[in-house]
Amino acid sequence: MDLSALKTELDGLKIEDNPALVQQKSRDFYWYSPVLKRQLDHVTGDMIVSPKSEAEVIRVLAACHRHGVPVTPRGTGTGNYGQAMPLSGGVVLNLADMNRIVSISRGRVVCEAGAVVADIDKASREHSGQELRLHPSTASTASIGGFIAGGSGGVGSINWGGLRDFGNVIRLRVVTMEAEPRVLELTGEDLHKVTHAYGTNGIITEVEMPLTAAYDWVDVIVGFDDFAAAARYGNALACQDGILTKEIAPISAPVPHLYFKRHQKFLREGQSVCVVMVAEQSLDAFLAFTRRIGGDVVFNGATIADRKGLPPAYELAWNHTTLRALRVDPSITYLQVLYPFPNQLELANRMDRMFPGELFSHLEFVRFDGNITCFGLPLVKFTTEERLDEIMRLHEENGCPIFNAHRYTLEEGGMKQTDDIQLAFKREADPQGLLNPGKMIAWENPDYDYKSGRTFLFKGLQQAR
Numbered sequence: 001m002d003l004s005a006l007k008t009e010l011d012g013l014k015i016e017d018n019p020a021l022v023q024q025k026s027r028d029f030y031w032y033s034p035v036l037k038r039q040l041d042h043v044t045g046d047m048i049v050s051p052k053s054e055a056e057v058i059r060v061l062a063a064c065h066r067h068g069v070p071v072t073p074r075g076t077g078t079g080n081y082g083q084a085m086p087l088s089g090g091v092v093l094n095l096a097d098m099n100r101i102v103s104i105s106r107g108r109v110v111c112e113a114g115a116v117v118a119d120i121d122k123a124s125r126e127h128s129g130q131e132l133r134l135h136p137s138t139a140s141t142a143s144i145g146g147f148i149a150g151g152s153g154g155v156g157s158i159n160w161g162g163l164r165d166f167g168n169v170i171r172l173r174v175v176t177m178e179a180e181p182r183v184l185e186l187t188g189e190d191l192h193k194v195t196h197a198y199g200t201n202g203i204i205t206e207v208e209m210p211l212t213a214a215y216d217w218v219d220v221i222v223g224f225d226d227f228a229a230a231a232r233y234g235n236a237l238a239c240q241d242g243i244l245t246k247e248i249a250p251i252s253a254p255v256p257h258l259y260f261k262r263h264q265k266f267l268r269e270g271q272s273v274c275v276v277m278v279a280e281q282s283l284d285a286f287l288a289f290t291r292r293i294g295g296d297v298v299f300n301g302a303t304i305a306d307r308k309g310l311p312p313a314y315e316l317a318w319n320h321t322t323l324r325a326l327r328v329d330p331s332i333t334y335l336q337v338l339y340p341f342p343n344q345l346e347l348a349n350r351m352d353r354m355f356p357g358e359l360f361s362h363l364e365f366v367r368f369d370g371n372i373t374c375f376g377l378p379l380v381k382f383t384t385e386e387r388l389d390e391i392m393r394l395h396e397e398n399g400c401p402i403f404n405a406h407r408y409t410l411e412e413g414g415m416k417q418t419d420d421i422q423l424a425f426k427r428e429a430d431p432q433g434l435l436n437p438g439k440m441i442a443w444e445n446p447d448y449d450y451k452s453g454r455t456f457l458f459k460g461l462q463q464a465r
């Protein structure tokens with residue numbers, strides 16, 4: 001890698017090569033996982049380049065291609081599997097300055113990839129009472145490009161499913177990593193080439209997302225004596241077609257009282273809860289439904305006069321649950337699980353009972369292929385990597401697929417098999433394999449045996465310096 005020649009060639013662009021600052025921007029939330037923390041703690045890029053336009057992205061990619069320098073794209077670095085970490089060094093391509101909202105119309109927003117999700121929602125609401133269909137719980141900091149390339153779903157998935165479902169992304173503009181980078185417009189089936197591909201096969205520069213009607217969402221927390229009751233309630237609420245919700249997350253005791261510090265005064269020790277976002281016009285119906293089931297409304301955002309210092313309900317949910325627990329107890333880590341329809345409740349309860357004192361359940365209800373089911377982000381008291389693997393194996397043996405949050409590759413974190421569409425597109429868009437190296441096993445080692453039970457070790461992972 002001739003980095004000084006590259007730097008000369010990129011003269012005029014915003015470049016940072018102060019090692020401390022480069023290391024800062026070479027990290028994401030990989031430390032959520034004790035396994036990734038051990039493997040990736042030393043990883044750092046060689047320089048940060050922050051383009052301000054698509055033309056500058058093209059300039060960077062062409063120059064890096066010429067000099068054989070790896071490029072790892074970065075939104076705001078909130079991914080939690082080391083997705084945005086430059087395993088072989090090189091350029092960290094920081095897209096945060098490409099944050100323009102280009103246009104808003106009925107049902108659509110077009111913006112640059114670095115636009116922050118909450119800013120898109122705010123602009124859409126002000127423009128025409130609209131909002132994004134779904135957003136990660138990191139909406140206030142995450143970029144839309146990072147969400148599409150690294151995320152999967154979140155707040156709103158109870159109505160709209162996940163990011164990879166047809167219709168939840170309309171169009172992406174993507175720049176390829178070639179001697180003469182091309183700009184491609186992807187729609188329909190082609191979107192699957194780059195959604196949740198960690199930027200391994202193209203840099204997203206512009207996105208077009210569907211919008212839906214924005215409502216005043218009311219945060220509510222409903223308390224229960226045990227987790228099974230909270231889970232049953234969450235499932236029943238999710239099936240109420242007439243009550244418009246945006247978030248339904250049952251969370252087991254002792255998590256809420258122990259870790260939701262800002263809300264602690266509303267919660268009882270030993271109480272399991274369901275965290276809900278409900279549309280203001282559905283609130284009366286929601287309260288009547290909750291009374292009928294026997295849930296105890298311990299927090300109602302519509303009647304709390306002083307909300308100062310209280311985070312929005314969605315910042316208690318998704319991966320924020322783990323973050324809040326980690327702030328109190330650094331030995332906590334987590335799993336990502338699917339409890340498949342139609343047995344989601346039976347499976348979630350079975351797994352909840354299997355690891356007393358070691359695993360604390362956290363469900364996220366979603367609409368998945370037209371059915372209501374739930375994902376789980378249970379918290380785990382970490383002891384050893386072997387035990388963590390065993391807990392995941394027991395989930396899989398019980399019919400609950402694991403999306404391994406302790407691996408940095410696409411395949412191990414996903415369906416444990418080659419994604420032929422993404423691989424074929426990488427051959428076309430990044431023939432030298434310079435984009436975010438080490439994240440796609442199918443590219444690095446086509447003969448890799450996913451059933452071997454061993455962790456994939458990327459040969460190009462830089463050594464601790």
Ligand SMILES: Cc1cc2nc3c(=O)[nH]c(=O)nc-3n(C[C@H](O)[C@H](O)[C@H](O)COP(=O)(O)OP(=O)(O)OC[C@H]3O[C@@H](n4cnc5c(N)ncnc54)[C@H](O)[C@@H]3O)c2cc1C
Pocket residue numbers: 028029072073074075076077078079080083084085095113114135136137138141142143144145146147148149150151152153154155197198199200202203204205318319320323436
């Ligand atoms: C507390 C917490 C809560 C979270 N909640 C959720 C949640 O509810 N739902 C969810 O899906 N995820 C969640 N995540 C994970 C993460 O926040 C989301 O994936 C987020 O949207 C990532 O956005 P980002 O801008 O930080 O992306 P980054 O972390 O910067 O990047 C994510 C991936 O996308 C690639 N990338 C970034 N920009 C581009 C681009 N323009 N072109 C190509 N590739 C690109 C990066 O290389 C990386 O592989 C959470 C994480 C944390 C720490």
